[in-house]
Amino acid sequence: MRASGLLLICALAAVADPPAPESLLERDRSARRAWREEPVALEGRVLREDGAPAAARILAGDLEVETDGDGGFRFPKLPRINLLLTIRAHGFFDEVRPVHLACGLDTTCVRLDTLRLRARLPGRTRLVFGGDVMMARRFFLPGPGREPLLRTKTLAPDAARILCDVAPLLRAADVTVVNLESSISTAGGTAVSTKPYNFWSPPELLDALRRAGVDCVTLGNNHVWDYGEPGFQRTRTELDERGMAWCGAGIDEEGARAPAVLGPFRLLSYSGIRGTDVPLQAGRKRGGAAAMTPEAIREDTARAAAAGRVIVALHSGKEYTDLPTPRLRAAASAAAASGALMVVCHHAHTPQGLALEDGVLIAWCLANLVFDQDRWEALPGILLVVDTGPEGLEAARLFPIVNDGLVPRPATGDLARGILRRIASLSPGVPLHTRAGAAEIGFAGMEEWRRTEALEVPAGVPVKAHAADPEGWIREVSGPPGATVEIGSNLLRSGGFENEVVGHPGLPSVWTAGNAARLSFDDPRTGGACLLLSSAGATAALAHRIPVPERFTLFGYLRPEPRGQLRVRCSFRASSASGPAFEDEIRDVPADGPSWTSFSLEFRRPPGARTVTLEFSVPGSEPAALFLDDLAILEWSPAAGPLPARHTGEFLRSSLAGTLEVEWSGGIR
Incomplete structure (x- = not known):
């Protein structure tokens, strides 16, 4: 009996002891x-x-399969790395889709939604629009501990490599x-203005853009005249030598307002x-960008519409904000x-919503395509794909991209879904249907x-609500009598x-x-990976400052x-870029x-603070x-009453334990 008790005590002690680092790392x-x-x-x-x-032929990297008689296809063995899938068929536009394959080992097969091809009919044209482009500053001088993406001796291949992951979508x-x-x-040259930011990029940027499929650039912005007329003339010459169309700037107002001719289209x-x-807009006897005035836009658009279909690009707004001015x-x-x-806009450096005004599509901000900004708000961007036909706009899709260490990459999975849901929430009245890493506008309606589904919740603990259709939206929530119910939006991408x-x-x-922290594939709670802090002193932190409300969780x-303690350090700052x-x-x-256990911490940012950075460590x-x-x-x-048709809330919290009745809605094209 005493021996059995001793064995039991020893067994319990063995269970309670932390695992040896070698065995944990080997696992x-x-x-x-x-x-x-x-x-x-x-x-x-x-x-x-x-x-x-x-x-059709389906291409996944170097592999290729053909569809069967029912249109089906299958790749039996692919690595668990996200990729771009290309679908090609004679007489149809190529379709390119980002596919999330970095899934957990419990997923043996990824099944895509039905892909529909659009025929190359007479009068039908496909257009792609991207956001702001530059390759300067941090591309050459990234800061301590980081390798430059552009090196003077290898500019051409370096620039092409930066664009290689988005090139199939651009082409x-x-x-x-x-x-x-x-x-x-x-x-560079001599800047004409004392403003703090003046940009110049090497000619190899244009080679990379051309090779990636870019045909035309807009110059109506606040940086085309950074180096005055000499800088503009050099830019124009480099574009002309590569056969790239351009518009939006000139040595005088007349030249700046002239449209680019793109087949049946006129781009202003x-x-x-x-x-x-120093004025950055052109005048009668002064060079610069075309000035954005309603009078000039009305006059130029009406004139250009007599010769073709008019697309207007506008560079304006307030930077790093959600709404157009x-x-x-x-x-x-x-x-x-x-x-x-249609109208496409940029300058805010963060994706904004869409609008339909008398059938005219307006994209308020496509954000950045390739830029050296590392602010949290400026990391996501949008590629807008539009099909036009004899009667006007026929189809439009949004593909989210992300600045991944200054390299633009298509987003997949929950990352893409979160970006698109945010854009949908900023697009009231636009029938936007999100599905499988892209969003489509339902011009013909949806x-x-x-x-309605029931959701059991504990008191005061956040719970992520899941609809039968992952693209659904919470429309209304009713809780236990007397309970206060809140809906929560997740501000953290890649959590x-x-x-x-x-x-x-x-x-x-x-x-x-940092020290002893790493990506781990050892039994993540969801998805394909989690974060491992493998020993005392291990640290991991957000590389960006995230804007947060006064109170957040x-x-x-x-x-x-089998036991331990997590230390969370919240560092508050006045802004995403600088400040005390x-x-x-x-x-x-x-x-x-x-087993996996949830934790929930309530924070209140200090007066004057706006952003937070998080660090996680194992103390002791x-x-x-x-x-x-x-x-x-x-x-x-508050989750009281009917919620907006589109919003970013997916978490629920009730002051009382019980059952929440959650009404969901969604659109089917």
């Missing part, structure tokens, strides 16, 4: 090997516009247009930034009322579905740690992993090995047991190990 290495060596299948179906099966069109927000030069480009010490709205309305087919961009399988670049899941620091707030979260000196997954920074609002 992690085994999981990593399994994730790399265990392939995943990919299958889907391709149909024509009329619903008939399409005879899959008849005409591709971006905003060149930079002078082209080999050494304007800048709403006047300049301070009244001045930008007035300019876009002037274009729409004067015969424009059928709405509604359903699941698996990489959800094309072409980069490692830890997402928004995270930095840090929510996530923790798995100790405030006193850090440190919280310790104890954890016990071998004793052997310990912790896994983290599914982190979220939650902003709460």
